[in-house]
Amino acid sequence: MDLLQDIITRAKANKQRIVLPEGTEERTLRAADKLLADGVASIILIGNKTEISQLAASYGLKNIDLATIVDPLNHEKKEAYADLLFQLRQKKGMTPEKAAVLVENPLYLGCLMIKAGDADGEIAGAQNTTGDVLRPALQIVKTAPGISCVSGAFLMFLKDKSYGDNGLLVFADCAVMPNPTAAELAQIAVSTAQTTRDIVGADPKVAMLSFSTKGSASHEMVDKVVEATRLAKEMAPDLKIDGELQADAAIVDVVAAQKAPGSEIAGKANVLVFPTLEVGNIAYKLVQRLAGAQAVGPILQGIAAPVNDLSRGCSVDDIYKMVAIAANQAIGLKASAK
Structure with a gap:
């Protein structure tokens, strides 16, 4: 690695x-x-x-x-x-x-x-x-300034280097917040972007994940992700972020071209923010076991100084x-x- x-x-x-x-x-x-x-x-x-x-x-x-x-x-x-x-x-x-x-x-x-x-x-x-x-x-x-919730990120090192940042994806939240509000989800996105900069040294490209891409489905759970994306942009105007995106639209160029044309994040994401803890936790464990990825974490984020569990x-x-x-x-x- x-x-x-x-x-x-x-x-x-x-x-x-x-x-x-x-x-x-x-x-x-x-x-x-x-x-x-x-x-x-x-x-x-x-x-x-x-x-x-x-x-x-x-x-x-x-x-x-x-x-x-x-x-x-x-x-x-x-x-x-x-x-x-x-x-x-x-x-x-x-x-x-x-x-x-x-x-x-x-x-x-x-x-x-x-x-x-x-x-x-x-x-x-x-x-x-x-x-x-x-x-x-x-x-x-x-907690860090402007942040009220702690979350947990995982560094996912994939064998297939075509995904993320040369095979690295950062997943959050996989460890702490069971059902974050839109405001909390926005904080998780901003915190995970900071984790990606500090630890990976990469330019974060954040995908806010859902079962819908750009209005393909209508549901209050989709609305939460859309609102979280808007709030994250307000918190960090320079952040490269888009949502709502389905997982394949977030990381696969061909799918992104069909589902989210014109998005600067779709197909190129290296940070995946999940709508709830159950989704994030299940996803990282499945990728770890089925794709043979190495999972490093959880890296706790949102605290004013590093305290990792x-x-x-x-x-x-x-x-x-x-x-x-x-x-x-x-x-x-x-x-x-x-």
Whole structure:
């Protein structure tokens, strides 16, 4: 996968500080060791230093001493982070006492480090549920400006290079929002375009998918996609986006010429935005299994800094790739903020 290597190369060239809250988990430690050996990112592990050192030795890991290790129970910024959490959440009922307890939770600590400017992104989920990973992210890091919903994109690497961007398509939302409104769907489209720029380095061409192409069917579900397309254009006037389009019209030139003549996106899309979570989730799994595509994700988007959720069945390689992806997200966010 040349693109994955490009992602890793870009991360190496501009090292970001990525925090791994599950610092005593075996796959996380093995991934951290490889990331540190390869110089992909500056790794922050949350956990007891003695325990991490003993585990690293037992696994035969040689590079863990290059990581920054933060003990959630005892570190120099513990009081400052607890105060930050109290300040952020006091209107929601947070007390200094509750903050003092929560700051010892590695998932809360990781997000507080990001909020305080001491880390650039986080990867977790090998041991924790998506809800547990997202909750502190939304409470502390919060959503990006102009965005109110978090969504999940997948990079789909296809064997057939004639589709998308040399065989790469970005699918969303496949992970978070069950039935987005038109406004939320527009946000998902804009967020996925940003993900495509930051991680893939490609010019996003966004297709808003439906079972209708340009009025070929009439239904309230089609109306939602049409409205979402209009709203996305308002949010990002320079964005290359079109809809509503059927999937074949979005990615096949011949079909596009018949169904959507004159569209600058139809037949050329590299970003596919699905109308609901069930459609997106089913689609990515079918493409993965039937077309033999490699699916990388979910990449969480819409958060003000990269916080990505792993499957609890993830591999060491999955964690390695997601750290490189989070690093690219952080680089892109910093560039767009300038």
